[in-house]
Amino acid sequence: xxxxxxxxxxVRIMRHWNQKPVDLSGVDFxxxxxxxxxxxxxxxxxxxxxxxxxxxxDLGVEQILLLVRDGDVDIDELDKLSNLMKQKFSxxxxxxxxxxxxxxxxxxxxxxxxxEALRCGWLEKGKPELWIKIMTGFYxxxxxxxxxxxxxxxxxxxxxxxx
Amino acid sequence: xxxxxxxxxxxxxxxxxxxxxxxxxxQKMYGLEILDGLNQGRPISIGFGSxxxxxxxxxxxxxxxxxxxxxxxxxxxxxxxxxxxTGSGQTVLREVQDYRNQLRMRSMTGQAGxxxx
Numbered sequence: 001x002x003x004x005x006x007x008x009x010x011v012r013i014m015r016h017w018n019q020k021p022v023d024l025s026g027v028d029f030x031x032x033x034x035x036x037x038x039x040x041x042x043x044x045x046x047x048x049x050x051x052x053x054x055x056x057x058d059l060g061v062e063q064i065l066l067l068v069r070d071g072d073v074d075i076d077e078l079d080k081l082s083n084l085m086k087q088k089f090s091x092x093x094x095x096x097x098x099x100x101x102x103x104x105x106x107x108x109x110x111x112x113x114x115x116e117a118l119r120c121g122w123l124e125k126g127k128p129e130l131w132i133k134i135m136t137g138f139y140x141x142x143x144x145x146x147x148x149x150x151x152x153x154x155x156x157x158x159x160x161x162x163x
Numbered sequence: 164x165x166x167x168x169x170x171x172x173x174x175x176x177x178x179x180x181x182x183x184x185x186x187x188x189x190q191k192m193y194g195l196e197i198l199d200g201l202n203q204g205r206p207i208s209i210g211f212g213s214x215x216x217x218x219x220x221x222x223x224x225x226x227x228x229x230x231x232x233x234x235x236x237x238x239x240x241x242x243x244x245x246x247x248x249t250g251s252g253q254t255v256l257r258e259v260q261d262y263r264n265q266l267r268m269r270s271m272t273g274q275a276g277x278x279x280x
Contacts (some may be wrong), residue, residue, distance in 0.1 A: 097239055110244035113232075114194045114211070115245070139211060146215035153216060156222040 093123045099136075111143050172246040174255050178211070179217050184226065184248055184256045193232065194218070218246060226252035234273055 002161060097120040098104075099112050122132050147154070174183070186192070186200045194214060202208040221227040232243040248256070 035264075083241065104241075109241045110194070111215075112212075112241035113243040116240050117193075117195050142212035143208040143215070145212035149212070149216040150219045153219065157220065 084108060097123055103140075107143070115139060115143075174226070174251070176255060176259055177217070177220075179213065180221055180226075181256070181259055183214075183217060183221065184252055185260075187227070187248050189248065191230075191247045191255075193243040193245050197246070216268065221252070222249075225249060226255060 097116045099107065099115055099119075102110060117134060118139060119132055122135065127135075165210065170222050173235075174181055181258065183197060186197060186268075192200070194259055195251070198209070218227065226249055227246050229246045230246050232245050
């Protein structure tokens, strides 16, 4: 978590100093896995003028600030990295929003699709998992009510349904 | 057109059915999209429990039809069902809206009460 906070601070300061927009909207850093943070690397110049690849986690905030101020950090890499993280995060959310287990076999596909779209929206907003589970159950009750009502109504409604 | 006209004769719309048809217009929409569209600014919001039976009734009346969406993502999620208004649906909606416009015109011109009384 410490590394994430460091990265966040650095990007904020870089944004301010370089006046170059780094779009981090939609990235929930709290949810990022450690495997992403260990890839946070920047190019820096050492004392001999050689280009070194250094992990952000190995640098203190003051060190990074100095590097940024002297223009030794490649901001494009951080930009690329933030885009990569966003893509991974988005795929992760879609995967997480899927309904699994007995419910996926029981529910109609169209309703599963709707619930997954709802859950995806909640995950993107960073809602807690317990809250998402409760709300999914709440919407499931609505679907159950719809299912029963449709079954009853179809007993007397004239059948014009498409094949 | 006359077939569509015949089919549309005698079909009644509830308030929610009319709202759904008005919202859909000529575009394809899935359940959650319809729900979001309806609940924006609605005094009492509705849920899936009311939406799906209403869509089922519209389908039975032949006013909407549906097709599976092709927007399944690479993560293997479920497909969505897209609803679209049919020719009869558009005719019935147009009739109801014409009637509402007539009522509005009557109220504006002061002919809402018993004419000649």
